[in-house]
Amino acid sequence: MSVVSIRKENLREIMSSTETVAVAPVNNTQRAEAVAFAAPLGKRLLESLGASLKWLLPPLLGLALFVGVWALVAQTSPNLPGPLKTWDSAVQLFSDPFYQKGPNDQGIGWNVLSSLKRVGIGFGMAAVVGIPLGFMIGRFRFLNSMLSPIVSLLRPVSPLAWLPIGLLVFKAANPAAIWVIFISSIWPMIINTAVGVSRIPQDYMNVAKVLNLSEWKIFTKILFPAVLPYMMTGVRLSIGVAWLVIVAAEMLTGGVGLGFWVWDEWNNLNVEHIIIAIFVVGIVGLLLEQLLVLLAKRFDYE
Numbered sequence: 635m636s637v638v639s640i641r642k643e644n645l646r647e648i649m650s651s652t653e654t655v656a657v658a659p660v661n662n663t664q665r666a667e668a669v670a671f672a673a674p675l676g677k678r679l680l681e682s683l684g685a686s687l688k689w690l691l692p693p694l695l696g697l698a699l700f701v702g703v704w705a706l707v708a709q710t711s712p713n714l715p716g717p718l719k720t721w722d723s724a725v726q727l728f729s730d731p732f733y734q735k736g737p738n739d740q741g742i743g744w745n746v747l748s749s750l751k752r753v754g755i756g757f758g759m760a761a762v763v764g765i766p767l768g769f770m771i772g773r774f775r776f777l778n779s780m781l782s783p784i785v786s787l788l789r790p791v792s793p794l795a796w797l798p799i800g801l802l803v804f805k806a807a808n809p810a811a812i813w814v815i816f817i818s819s820i821w822p823m824i825i826n827t828a829v830g831v832s833r834i835p836q837d838y839m840n841v842a843k844v845l846n847l848s849e850w851k852i853f854t855k856i857l858f859p860a861v862l863p864y865m866m867t868g869v870r871l872s873i874g875v876a877w878l879v880i881v882a883a884e885m886l887t888g889g890v891g892l893g894f895w896v897w898d899e900w901n902n903l904n905v906e907h908i909i910i911a912i913f914v915v916g917i918v919g920l921l922l923e924q925l926l927v928l929l930a931k932r933f934d935y936e
Contacts, residue, residue, distance in 0.1 A: 723906035833864075
C-alpha cells in the first residue's frame with residue numbers, strides 16, 4: 635500500500651470520527667429540564683415582584699399624599715412647620731436621644747423609656763387583675779350578675795377623670811399616672827375574656843360535669859384554649875388604650891415622659907418637636923400592637 639493510500643485511509647478515519655462526534659445526539663432530557671426550570675423561575679420572580687409592588691404601592695401613595703397635604707397646609711399656615719423642616723429637627727433630635735442635662739432636660743429616648751415603663755407597669759397590673767376576673771365573670775352567673783352593673787357604669791368614664799382620684803390616694807404623680815393606665819386598660823380584658831367564656835358551647839361544660847373534672851382541669855383543658863382568641867383581642871385593645879392614655883396623663887402629672895415632653899415643647903413654642911412626638915407615639919403604639927399580634931399568632935400556632 636502506498637503512502638498516499640495510507641494517508642487517504644487515515645483521513646477517512648478522522649473524518650468519520652469527526653462526523654460521529656458532530657452527529658452525536660444531544661441530551662434532550664437535560665435541555666428540557668433546564669427550560670422547564672427556567673420558565674417557572676422567571677414566572678415566579680415576576681409574580682413575586684408584582685405582589686411586592688401591590689403591597690408597597692398603596693402605603694407609599696398614602697404617605698406621599700399625606701406629606702403633600704401637610705406641605706400645602708404648612709405653606710398656608712406660617713406657624714406650622716413643613717415636612718422638610720420637621721425632618722431636619724428630627725435628624726438633630728435623634729442624633730443624641732439619650733442626653734441628660736438635668737431632671738427636666740433629657741433626650742427623647744429617656745422620655746420614651748419612661749412612658750413605656752409606666753405603660754408596662756399599669757398594663758401588667760391590669761392583665762393580672764382583669765383576665766382572671768373576666769374568666770370568673772364568664773364562668774359564674776351569680777358573679778356576672780353582681781359585677782356587670784359596676785363594669786357597665788365605670789367603663790365609659792374618661793381616663794383622665796380617674797387622675798384626681800389617683801393623686802388623692804397615692805399623693806404622687808408617677809403612681810397616679812400608672813393608676814390611670816391600670817383603670818383605663820382593664821375593661822377591654824375583662825369584657826372580652828368574659829364574652830369568650832360565655833360563648834363556650836354548653837355541651838363542653840356538660841361533658842366536664844359527666845367526667846367530674848376539677849375546676850382547674852376545666853380551666854386548662856376547656857376554658858383557656860377556647861377563650862384565648864377573645865383574650866388576646868382584649869389585650870390588644872388594652873395596650874392601645876394604655877399607650878393612648880399615658881400621653882395625656884403625663885401632660886398633667888409632669889416629670890419625664892412623652893406627654894410631659896410634648897407639653898414642655900409647647901411651652902417653648904417648638905412645634906417641630908411636637909410633630910415629631912406625634913409620630914413617635916404613633917410608631918411606638920404600632921410596634922406594641924404588632925408585637926401582640928405576633929404573640930397571638932404564636933399561641934394560635936401552638
